[in-house]
Amino acid sequence: MSVTPPLATVRLRVNGREYAQEVPPRLLLSDFLRYRLGLTGTHVGCEHGVCGACTVQLDGEPIRSCLMLAIQADGADVTTVEGLAPGLDRLHPVQEAFRLEHALQCGFCTPGFLMTVTAFLREHPGPSDEEIRRELAGHLCRCTGYQNIVRAVRRASLMLTGDTARATPGAAGDAPSAP
C-alpha cells in the first residue's frame, strides 16, 4: 500500500515512448496527456464520460481518459490519436476512411471516434451496420456527421480486411446519392 504524497511518480508508455513524471493524484489522464506531454490530439469535451472526445486506448482497449487519474495509468501502455498513423506522410486506414467519407467537419470529436473504431475493428473485422451504430453511440458529434462516420467505419473495415475493390473511393457500399 502506498499513501501518495502531494506528488507521485507516474511511469508509463505513450505511443511507444516511455515517460516518467511527478503528478498530483487528482490530475486526470486526459489533462496529463494534453498539458504534461503536449499530446493535444486527445480532446476534452464534457469531462464526465458522456461525449467520448477524450477516448484513448489503455493497453489496447478504449477508455475515457477524463475518467481516470494519471497516477492510475502507472505501468500502462497508452495509445492516443497521435500514435495511429504509421508515419507523417501516411494515415492509419481508419483515418484515411474518415477523410475519404468526409466523416468530420470541425474534427473535435474525431480523435475519440478513431480510438474507439480502431479497437472495435480489431475485434470485429466485418461489423454489421447495427453493430457499427451501437459502437458509435458512445461518441457525440455535434456537426451531426453520423451518417458519414458510419460509412467511414464500413469503408475502413473493407480497407483493413483487404477488400480493395469495395474500399476504393467512390465504390463503397451506399455512397451518397447524386443530388
Next chain:
Amino acid sequence: MKPPAFEYVAVASTEEAVAQLAAHGDDARLLAGGQSLMPILNMRLATPGRLVDLNRVGALSYIVERRGGVAIGAMTRQRTAERSELVATAVPLLAEALPWVGHTAIRNRGTIGGSLAHADPAAELPAVAVCLDARFTVRGEAGERTLAAREFFRGYLTTALAPTELLAEVWFPSALPGTGSAWIEFARRHGDYALVGVAAVVTLEGSTVRRASLAVTGVDGVPVRAIDAERLLIGAPLSAESMAAAAESVRRPLEPQDDIHATAAYRRHLAGILIVRALTRAGDRARLT
C-alpha cells in the same frame, strides 16, 4: 484540475482497503472502475478527503464456478464478464444485459461490483442481480457477511453497505434446465441509462411455468422485483393472457418519476410493454433448451 484535492491510497489487498475504511470512515471513498465516481468528482458533487483505489487489488478480479453458480470478484471489469464463456453459458441473463451497460469504453473500466455498489436506479446490473437472487459478499472490519440482492438495494443510490464495508463478491446462480431468460431495455441511445429495463427468467415444464422471476429497472429508487406477477405466472401455461395479466399487475402500482427523458406515464406504459416482450422471449428460449 477538475476533481477536488484528495489523499490517494492505492491498496494492494482487500484487508488494506478495509483498514483504510475503518480508519477514515465517511471521509474515504472506494475507487473501483471510476465510471460513476470520477464524473461525480469532476463535477465536484462529492469531495472525499481520501480515495482508496482498488484497481491494484488483483484478488478482487475473478470469475469462477462455485456451488451451482458463478462467483464474480467485485473488481472484475464489466467487459471481462461480457467476454466470459462461463458467464455466457451459466448466467445468460447477465451476459445479455452487460453490453447495455454504458459504452465499450465505459465497460473497459467499469466493474461489476462498482455498478452494484453505486446502485443507480436505472442501471442494468442491480436489476439482473435482484431478478436472479444474487448473493452479495460484503467485508468489513468485523468480518464478512452475505446479503441477498433484495436486501442489498435500499433506495436511490443507497445500499446496505456500511461506510466501513466493501462489496467483495457477487454470486449468481446458474440457469436451471428448461430455463430461458431475457434482458430488454429501452433507452434513447444505446448505452444510456434505460428509461425502463426488464429482466425475465422463466422455467418451463412442458408448457407449464414452474418458476418465473421478473425485475424492472428505471421505475423506482431500487429495482422492482415483481413477486405478485411471478405468482400469477407460476403453475399456468405461458400465454398472451397470463403475460398481459402479469404485466398489468406490475405496471399498475408503479409510481415512476417524470424527468427530462420521459414522463411517469410513459415509463409505466413502457414497463408493461417490455414485460410482455421479455417474458415472451424468455419463454421462447426456455422451449429451446
